[in-house]
Amino acid sequence: MKVLGISGSLRKASINTAALKACGELMPAGMTLTVYDGLGDIPLYNQEIMDAGVPASVAKLRDALAAADGLLIASPEYNFSMTAALKNAIDWLSRLQPQPFMDKPIAIFSASGGPLGGARVQYDLRRVLGQLWGHVLPRPEVFIGSAPSKFDAQGKLTDETTRKFLTDLMAGFKTWIERMKKPGKPA
Numbered sequence: 001m002k003v004l005g006i007s008g009s010l011r012k013a014s015i016n017t018a019a020l021k022a023c024g025e026l027m028p029a030g031m032t033l034t035v036y037d038g039l040g041d042i043p044l045y046n047q048e049i050m051d052a053g054v055p056a057s058v059a060k061l062r063d064a065l066a067a068a069d070g071l072l073i074a075s076p077e078y079n080f081s082m083t084a085a086l087k088n089a090i091d092w093l094s095r096l097q098p099q100p101f102m103d104k105p106i107a108i109f110s111a112s113g114g115p116l117g118g119a120r121v122q123y124d125l126r127r128v129l130g131q132l133w134g135h136v137l138p139r140p141e142v143f144i145g146s147a148p149s150k151f152d153a154q155g156k157l158t159d160e161t162t163r164k165f166l167t168d169l170m171a172g173f174k175t176w177i178e179r180m181k182k183p184g185k186p187a
């Protein structure tokens, strides 16, 4: 079961990217994670660019998503919503046919320096991905608050409680992907 991980942050030292990488270690057997590198290469959406041909940076993301059984998104909250980089990538993909989010099992979580762990970005993400017919795992919800204190200087997730939350999320995501693949269920 292949999972594509996308971080909403472009920072090399991103706590969301670090948490995403930790998910690769915390996944149940039979699941593998590839963390996407290249969100920052995607130009700002402009239909005139699209009309001239889908940019290679967008096609690369489209192909990576098509090859994955599930999509795992970790995103910071910027001003109570998702980052421009993540929304821009979603906007590009949403204009393609076949539409890459259609019936795709998706899990989301967020990490933030603030106490709420970026809770608000998750509801915006659910709204946007839901209207694209992506199937976002309803629970468990994982909000990593005061996140910098939960990682060491090398970006390793050291907080045991957070590791347990992400382990539970990955187990739930595996079941969610299996459920979506059952006959009679979407995708």
Ligand SMILES: Cc1cc2nc3c(=O)[nH]c(=O)nc-3n(C[C@H](O)[C@H](O)[C@H](O)COP(=O)(O)O)c2cc1C
Pocket (backbone or CB within 6 Å): 009, 010, 011, 013, 014, 015, 016, 017, 075, 076, 077, 078, 079, 080, 081, 111, 112, 113, 114, 115, 116, 117, 118
């Ligand atoms: C433009 C901007 C807006 C932000 N807005 C919020 C916010 O609304 N809520 C929040 O919890 N943190 C906010 N932050 C702080 C981020 O949570 C913090 O920078 C976090 O480390 C970013 O995630 P990253 O480490 O994965 O890059 C904001 C940061 C930036 C740069």
